[in-house]
Each structure stands twice: as structure tokens, then as C-alpha cells.
Amino acid sequence: MSLQARLNAFKADFEAGKPPYNVPRPVIDIMHRATAELIASGAAQRARKAGDVAPAFSLRDPEGNIVNSTDLLKRGPLVLSFYRGVWCPYCNMELQALEAAKPEFDRYGAALVAISPQTAPNSRKSVRQNKLSFPILSDVNGQVGEAFGLRFHLPDYLVELYKQLKNDLPTFNDDPSWTLPMPARYVIGRDGVILYSEVNPDYTRRPEPEDMIAVLQQAIVKA
Template sequence: MPLQDKLDAFKANFQAGKPPYNVSRSVIETMQRATNELIASGAAQKALKAGDKMPAFTLDDPEGNRVSSIGLLRQGPLVVSFYRGVWCPYCNLELQALQAALPAIRKAGANLVAISPQVAANSRKSVRQNALDFPILSDMHNDVAAAFGLRFALPDYLVELYKSLKNDLPTFNGDPSWTLPMPARYVIAQDGTIVYAEVNPDYTRRPDPSDMLPVIERVADRAS
């Protein structure tokens, strides 16, 4: 089943108030309001896009190992996925879809990393919960997300809603700022040029990993 179909099915159950979420209509409306405002802000249009150069980064994996984008690009093209955290069910579905596509990504000669602002313990939970075989990296304070143009601050009313739902982002992320990255996926050629970019301020919408495979294959062929 395509990733978006899985996301749509989850969203339908969530908005219907089915267990285990049992959320009220006002919660759903508040979340949708925040999404609509982020879309209307035009923030996604300011993010890095195809043709831009990727800002180099070095981040920790869950075991404290330093992972460098420059080092990964020496091996081949790089796929970078930004996600909100292990608390986000849409993100977990996307991570599972990326894991399913991992053999094809690696066969094409590329590496894959996922980046979130969460602390290492929550990244380890992401790995366990989604049975991942690719690195999950911690972007403290969303600094790398900001360099890609993805970081945004949650509006005050959404912060209050998250608090009421015990979704304590400062604890998840070890950062008091209440910021998140817009979900995004990039394919970067070995010279650091972004050749595929998908940024969506609506976190319930994610491209299928199969969409980027032809791009990875073309870039890998040019490099060989």
C-alpha cells in the first residue's frame, strides 16, 4: 500500500476519535488550524529546493557516534529525511516506508539518514519501534533543520494543546524552544547539490519513497 494511503487511513481513524486516541473535535480543529496557518505562511517555499547546495552537517546517532554528511557523500548520493519525532504517528509510518525502500535505495548506491530534534533515547525508541536499519540523527535545537529552512515555532495555542495532551516537546527534545521541522525529504548528489526536494507544511502528507528512486538511480549513474 502506498505511504499516503496508510497516512490517510490513520488520519481518518484519528479524526473519527477511534481508540487509542479518542480525541475531541476541538483538538482536531486546533491542529488543522495550525497546519492551515503554516501552509498560508509560505514557509515551505523558503526551504532549500532542487538546485541548491546542501549545508554540511555532523550529528550524533543514538549511540553518540558522529555522522558527517561529507563522509556519507564520499560513498555516494545521500537521502535525508526530516521528521518530527517518535511521538508523531505519521512520522513513524514514513520511517517504516523508508525502511521498506532501503534495499532499493542502497542498491542504487545511496545512503539514507533521518533527522529529528529528539534526544538520543527517543531516537533509540524510533529505531526499536520501527525496526530501522539506517541512522537516526539528533538535531538538537533544530539547527540543521533551520539551515535547510525547515524550522518553525509552534503557535502559542498549539503549545497549550500539546501540553494538555502530555506531548511535552521540551522533554522529548531536550530544548525549551517548542520548535519543529517541517517534514521534508531530500536527495543530494555527491557534489552536495540537492537534486530532489519535497517539503510539506501539512505533516499528514508525505511522498512515497518510490518517487525518489528514479532520481537516485540517475544521480548514481552519472557519478559512476
């Protein structure tokens, strides 16, 4: 089953209020409203895209080690995923799909990393729960997400809903701002130029990991 098919199946059960979710319809309507407004804002179109130079970053992995994008790109292309956090089931399914595709990325000498605004303990939880062999980097205060044009402020009504659902982003992220990155996937060439980008203001939509393979093949030919 493709990643998007898995996401669609989860979304159907979640929005139908099936156990164990039992989510009332007004909650779903608020989430739909927030997604529609983010799409309409055009924020995704303003994010970094293919042909742009990717912002360099230096972030810590869950063990406190510094991971530098410049160093990664010296060794090969980079597959980069921005995701919301361990609390997001759609993000966890994406991470699992990326892990399954990692052997193919390895064949082309590509590094795979994920970036989230969450704290290191939550990133360790993500790695453990999803059985990941690639690092999740902590984007403190969402600065790298901001540089890529992905960071947005949650509207007040969504903040109130998250509080009711005990989805405490300030604690998850150690950041009082109530901001998140739009989920995004990038392939960055060794010269730092973005070869592929997909930014999803609808967090239930994610590209297939296999879509990266053709881009990586082209990157090898150009290298």
C-alpha cells in the same frame, strides 16, 4: 498499500475519534488551524529546494557516533528525511516505509539517514519500535533543520494544546524553544547539490519512498 494511503487511513480514524484515539473535535480543529497557518506562511517555499547546495552537517547517532554528511557523500548520494519525533505516528509510518525501501536505495549506493530534534534516547526508541537499520541523527536545538529552512515555532495556542495532551516537546527534544522541523525529504548528489526536495507543512502528507528511485538512477548516470 502506498505510504500516503496508510497515512490517510490513519488520519481518517484519528479524526473520526475512533478508539483508541477518542480525540475530541475541538482538538482536531486546532491542529487543522495550525497546519493551515503554516501552509499560508509560505515557509515551505523558502526552504532549501532542488538545485540548492545542501548545508553540510555533522550530527550524532543514537549511540553517540558522529555522522558527517561530507563523508556520506564521498560514498554516494544521500536520501535524507527530516521528521518530528517518535511521538508522531505519521513520522513512524514514514520511517517504516523508508526502511522497506532501503534495499532499493542500497542498489544505487545511496545512504539513508533521518534527522529529528529529539534526544538520543528517543531516537533509540524510534529505531527499536520501527525496526530500523538506518541511523536517526539528533539535531540539537534544531540547528540543521534551521539551515535547511525547515524549523518553525509552534503558535502559542498549539503549545497549550500540546501541553494538555502531555506532548512535552521541551523534554522530548531537551530544548525549551517549542520548535519543530516541517517534515521533508531530500536526495542529495555526491557534489552536495539537492536533486530532489519535498517539504510538507501538512505533517499528514509524505512523499512515497519509491519516488526517490528515479532520482537516484539519474544521479548514478551523472556521476
